[in-house]
Amino acid sequence: MGDGPTARSGAAARRWAGRVGSAVIVVWGAATAAFLAQIAQPGDRATAVLNLRTGQVQERSPDELAPINAEYGFDRSAPGQYLDYLGGLLRGELGTSYQQHRPVWDVISEQIAPTLALSVTALVLAWVLMLAWVLLTAGRGRVAAGWGSAVDSFLASMPQYWLGVVLLLGFAYGLGLFPVVGGSGPVALVLPALTLALPLAGFLAQSTRTEFERVLEQPFVLSARLRGSGDLAVRLRHVLRHAAFAPLTLTGWALGATISGAVIVETVFTRRGIGRTLVSAVESQDLPIVTGIVVLTAVVYVVINLVLDALYPLIDPRVTP
The missing domain is CATH 1.10.3720.10 (MetI-like)
Structure with missing residues (x-):
């Protein structure tokens, strides 16, 4: 009974569930490492984005930075940004380019x-x-x-x-x-x-x-x-x-x-x-x-x-x- 087709199918299903689970963990780990690398960058990200778009490296006023912070969610807490990031990945969204302002x-x-x-x-x-x-x-x-x-x-x-x-x-x-x-x-x-x-x-x-x-x-x-x-x-x-x-x-x-x-x-x-x-x-x-x-x-x-x-x-x- 234990070695019948049903048991073998169940064992195969468990093995494949483990493989798929391992694959998901690998992708999640890579995505998490990539996110942490983003927030660990020195300096203000909104300033960097605005400098990229204008081609001018300079200090920015809070009024100039506010729309960028709102657009990219930089004004949210790190956990909130992380959840938004993972949610976007689950929807097949990889974010928006800072420089090209495109998906x-x-x-x-x-x-x-x-x-x-x-x-x-x-x-x-x-x-x-x-x-x-x-x-x-x-x-x-x-x-x-x-x-x-x-x-x-x-x-x-x-x-x-x-x-x-x-x-x-x-x-x-x-x-x-x-x-x-x-x-x-x-x-x-x-x-x-x-x-x-x-x-x-x-x-x-x-x-x-x-x-x-x-x-x-x-x-x-x-x-x-x-x-x-x-x-x-x-x-x-x-x-x-x-x-x-x-x-x-x-x-x-x-x-x-x-x-x-x-x-x-x-x-x-x-x-x-x-x-x-x-x-x-x-x-x-x-x-x-x-x-x-x-x-x-x-x-x-x-x-x-x-x-x-x-x-x-x-x-x-x-x-x-």
Whole structure:
């Protein structure tokens, strides 16, 4: 009775409730940290907002500040501001930009498409490079494995800013194969995506290689070879399926890393996107845009991880949903 379908369904529901609850806590924590960063800023926020709008840094009279305080709720207590802030997030509102005097969501939505295209392209490219390299070098003997591990470590340790500059100098300025700055279309996406993908591929390969080589030693792999399966077929159909859990577990983090890495890459390659928007917002102290991007990144992170949790049982039925 205890192991019947109803009991298993109940256990699965409790596990998923726990996962969703953990995801909500992560987003709430990120949102709370972002709010605390806003109110912890030195100086008067209403003065900063008015200076941003007028482009003049000067002392403001109480009469000038009163409308700003009322508009943004700065005249309320900190707990009251926090509750208003959380209520807005629950309604899908990220606040109003200090500088542009527009909803933060409108500002972000105008810039999010190029960043998502860059992040997804970089993540796919990192997986392709990682899989090709691991399949080529893992379990091929000490020399190949040593070279494979060395390249993994080298790629994973490369700073994105340095790598972006090197790729820009070599392939854009030197060979003229790609646009130097800006540009649009697939060609303009190659160097920025590589800048994000190469270190990420090295990191994913490090987490995959050990498990891949361990699975190669399992009895079912030997059985597959005895049945006449070729080496590539064994690696793709049997070994990779079991070794993919480590990099899959890191994929949610990896997508978040590519979005945060876009801050550097979009600056180096002068691309549109939320990375450059974030840099501009930090420089101008437009805090609602900064906190909106922080909350959005946290939401993307937890959603991707929930999707991956749902996919694990499809990859390996032994995994409990």
